[in-house]
Amino acid sequence: MINQEITEHQKRLEQFLQHLESARQLEDDIMKYGLEAADLYFEDIDGDWLETWGDDDDEPGYIEKLTTFLESDDVVAVEVRERLQDKSLDEIIGGLEYCLSQLKEEDRIFAAKDFLFGDVVVSESCRASGNSSYIDEVELLALAEDLMERLKEILG
Structure with a gap:
């Protein structure tokens, strides 16, 4: 029981540290590349995804x-x-x-x-x-x- 609790806490801590590292990397990329850093994280950023947002939804909004x-x-x-x-x-x-x-x-x-x-x-x-x-x-x-x-x- 105690080992499971420690394991749960360790998993949560590891996940938190991974998220923290990802956030730091994003911050470094933004500082290094400016707005061009978005290209590193998003596919098809120059596409028409914003204009077509929700067009494929059959259900009303x-x-x-x-x-x-x-x-x-x-x-x-x-x-x-x-x-x-x-x-x-x-x-x-x-x-x-x-x-x-x-x-x-x-x-x-x-x-x-x-x-x-x-x-x-x-x-x-x-x-x-x-x-x-x-x-x-x-x-x-x-x-x-x-x-x-x-x-x-x-x-x-």
């Missing part, structure tokens, strides 16, 4: 999935559209992207509740829900939970 959901007759999507009727689809998607970017699930839910309430400046995460009723807060929280659950199902 992140934004397309959000848009399809928001335009659907799903009960949650309808309620979100009604709640945020003064916002454009792009603004709603931007707000949902912010909510989904939160690391913890409970932070995502509360960010979604605040976004649905309409008091949140998405980039600054400013809350001002002092003049709402308790019932409205609970309803919004339930809608936010449903919304985050639906988005988790849709986006994977």
Whole structure:
């Protein structure tokens, strides 16, 4: 048992040292060759890979999935559209992207509740829900939970 733990720690240390050496080599190559160092690490760097990124994907992307959901007759999507009727689809998607970017699930839910309430400046995460009723807060929280659950199902 102790030998296995030592072996695990040794393997992790060896991997770390390998990554550290690779990073040092990359740094040295960048210092030595400048931007030309990219040619050492990437094949077909001058190709059209950026322009054709995602062309071979048959599955719709992140934004397309959000848009399809928001335009659907799903009960949650309808309620979100009604709640945020003064916002454009792009603004709603931007707000949902912010909510989904939160690391913890409970932070995502509360960010979604605040976004649905309409008091949140998405980039600054400013809350001002002092003049709402308790019932409205609970309803919004339930809608936010449903919304985050639906988005988790849709986006994977």
